[in-house]
Amino acid sequence: MDIKENKELVLGLYKKMLLCRKFEENVQYYFSLGMIHGTTHLSIGEEGTAAGTCSALEETDQIFVTHRGHSDVICKGIDINKMMAEIFAKETGICHGKGGSMHIADLEKGIMGANGIVGGGIPLSLGNAFANKHFKNNKVTVCFFGDGATNEGAFHESMNLASVWNLPIIFVCVNNTYGMSTHISKVMKITDIEKRGEAYGIPSVSVDGNDCLKVYETVKKAREYVASGKGPILVVENTYRISGHSKSDGNLYRTKDEINEWKERCPIRFLKSKIIESKVATKEDLKLLDDEASQIIDDAVEFALKSPLPNVADIYNGLYSE
Amino acid sequence: MSKSEITYANAINQAISEEMRKDDTVFMLGEDIGVYGGAFGVSVGMVEEFSEKRIIDTPISETAIVGLAIGAAMNGMRPIVEIMFSDFITVCFDMIVNQAAKIKYMFGGVPKLPFVLRTAAGCGTGAAAQHSQSLEALLCHIPGLKVVVPSTPYDAKGLLKAAIHDNNPVIFLEQKKLYRTKGFVPDEDYEIELGKADIKREGSDATIITYGRMVLTSLAAAETLSKEGINVEVIDLRTLIPLDKETLIESIKKTKHCIIVHEAVKTGGFGAEISAMLTESEAFFYLDAPIIRLGAYDIPVPFSPILEQAAVPDEEKICEAVRKSLS
Numbered sequence A: 001m002d003i004k005e006n007k008e009l010v011l012g013l014y015k016k017m018l019l020c021r022k023f024e025e026n027v028q029y030y031f032s033l034g035m036i037h038g039t040t041h042l043s044i045g046e047e048g049t050a051a052g053t054c055s056a057l058e059e060t061d062q063i064f065v066t067h068r069g070h071s072d073v074i075c076k077g078i079d080i081n082k083m084m085a086e087i088f089a090k091e092t093g094i095c096h097g098k099g100g101s102m103h104i105a106d107l108e109k110g111i112m113g114a115n116g117i118v119g120g121g122i123p124l125s126l127g128n129a130f131a132n133k134h135f136k137n138n139k140v141t142v143c144f145f146g147d148g149a150t151n152e153g154a155f156h157e158s159m160n161l162a163s164v165w166n167l168p169i170i171f172v173c174v175n176n177t178y179g180m181s182t183h184i185s186k187v188m189k190i191t192d193i194e195k196r197g198e199a200y201g202i203p204s205v206s207v208d209g210n211d212c213l214k215v216y217e218t219v220k221k222a223r224e225y226v227a228s229g230k231g232p233i234l235v236v237e238n239t240y241r242i243s244g245h246s247k248s249d250g251n252l253y254r255t256k257d258e259i260n261e262w263k264e265r266c267p268i269r270f271l272k273s274k275i276i277e278s279k280v281a282t283k284e285d286l287k288l289l290d291d292e293a294s295q296i297i298d299d300a301v302e303f304a305l306k307s308p309l310p311n312v313a314d315i316y317n318g319l320y321s322e
Numbered sequence B: 001m002s003k004s005e006i007t008y009a010n011a012i013n014q015a016i017s018e019e020m021r022k023d024d025t026v027f028m029l030g031e032d033i034g035v036y037g038g039a040f041g042v043s044v045g046m047v048e049e050f051s052e053k054r055i056i057d058t059p060i061s062e063t064a065i066v067g068l069a070i071g072a073a074m075n076g077m078r079p080i081v082e083i084m085f086s087d088f089i090t091v092c093f094d095m096i097v098n099q100a101a102k103i104k105y106m107f108g109g110v111p112k113l114p115f116v117l118r119t120a121a122g123c124g125t126g127a128a129a130q131h132s133q134s135l136e137a138l139l140c141h142i143p144g145l146k147v148v149v150p151s152t153p154y155d156a157k158g159l160l161k162a163a164i165h166d167n168n169p170v171i172f173l174e175q176k177k178l179y180r181t182k183g184f185v186p187d188e189d190y191e192i193e194l195g196k197a198d199i200k201r202e203g204s205d206a207t208i209i210t211y212g213r214m215v216l217t218s219l220a221a222a223e224t225l226s227k228e229g230i231n232v233e234v235i236d237l238r239t240l241i242p243l244d245k246e247t248l249i250e251s252i253k254k255t256k257h258c259i260i261v262h263e264a265v266k267t268g269g270f271g272a273e274i275s276a277m278l279t280e281s282e283a284f285f286y287l288d289a290p291i292i293r294l295g296a297y298d299i300p301v302p303f304s305p306i307l308e309q310a311a312v313p314d315e316e317k318i319c320e321a322v323r324k325s326l327s
């Protein structure tokens, strides 16, 4: 991609990644203070996949995300204040404090829900796409899942069905090479996950997930393909989780060197150097974006902190529809 | 008799490790149970002792690993499977319900299925709707399974040994809020027979029947009530299937008041089974008040701690129920 010709897009991607990173650093901080309860799965290091993928979509497209979905939903345009409030378990949260970090949804923004069950969202995405086909609304469904999830039966059943019914879905496998502590090579003989898509007759590509621009371009093309009615596509975005799996991760299964190596390949730094090199913006310009992002996240934290707790009298609200 | 104070998680680790040392057909498989030590640290140190051949990290494939355990059990081994959170048993429910529970009976009573499915159940950690459930009632509804819910390190170790020795599928519902609680266990080998309830506190005025984490809450309530001169008996079921009906019936005959407490949602909960069993038994004629059941509200477990706490029975609600029964 010519960065100069796409200045606005590129700076937008950069800012989105900053929002994701700063959002999660704050979550991590308030978690460590005991002010956030439960558990969180951070995607620090994986922001290139979220920003690149979601920016390549139309606003009306819909996404299904995983337990590690903060960045994806931020890049899809969720109200960051309400999302932060949800994680702080407040009434003003996007799910009124009933869901938490692992269960964020905003249907109006096309965010069809995060999932605590590995692979749980994949079959749901089929139905979403089926309905879009029925309504002929040209919306594309994006279904995110991890490398680990591709060992679940739900993944394989879904690949087959989506393929044979030509459902308009972009399957996005965010391959961070670990499922919790388990390295991909320990649980798969063929670790090129695109081969799993191909086995079901689904065109499959893989891309460097830490190169946000490449992710963007790949998903943009994938979207064109899917929108043309040819059926699903699988995009494997290879990246690395710098943060621990969840709150209780001692990182015993990997070396500090490995983590540091990937820190060097941080998708935000990577894009930053490209921007500077191509001279579409100066360090000072980027610093301004950084400050803007910080302000947005600080405001979100303040909103969350000031918000009231849920009312116990509303505990049954939302169980059944009218 | 010498004894040591250990955690609930440690007790489970000891039970498995001791049995693995004695019997090389015992092995454990599950997600991230090796170097990670399991999501709740139960198997810390085990892969170092027993190697990756016997403490086996698996792909995230619950159906395959539970199926593998069933197959290996039918063929002479004694597998232990860890399913990280009990909520995930639904992902492999066919293996549990249609396979494990039925194979012996369908095949004329011939196969033996000596395996244990260990899994972490319960709420209170802010893990929200898909990581906090208490699903024991679903399991108790399936003939062919045994269902165990330990509340103390002593019980966890003794019951798990019995479960490993048992020739049937045993679902072992560990309480995630109790992993770090401590208690004494004897240093010598012991086992607690499945199907025997334990009277955790003797009393004469009312009986609380409970299990799992709610045993601790009920004991705290009994302590509070004792200061009001109310003497509560607290019975810990320990195993739901098989159910120790005798102990329950005898206690109700003595105290004439019955309060059943569990953390699972009330509707269709195991408390309903206990209540029905008691009213069908001779205990019915001794009751001076209707049986009271306390369970969680009929909702998925909410994330917000204020809602999560409100949804389940607590000490105060239990005290109130006992007072109401006696009034």
Ligand SMILES: Cc1ncc(C[n+]2csc(CCOP(=O)(O)OP(=O)(O)O)c2C)c(N)n1
Pocket (backbone or CB within 6 Å): A066, A067, A068, A116, A117, A118, A119, A145, A146, A147, A148, A149, A150, A176, A178, A179, A180, A241, B031, B060, B062, B084, B088, B091
């Ligand atoms: C059905 C199911 N099994 C196990 C888990 C526990 N668990 C949560 S995340 C995770 C690892 C998932 O790996 P992957 O799909 O690669 O996603 P990542 O966490 O790396 O983003 C596991 C095993 C779960 N939530 N659901």
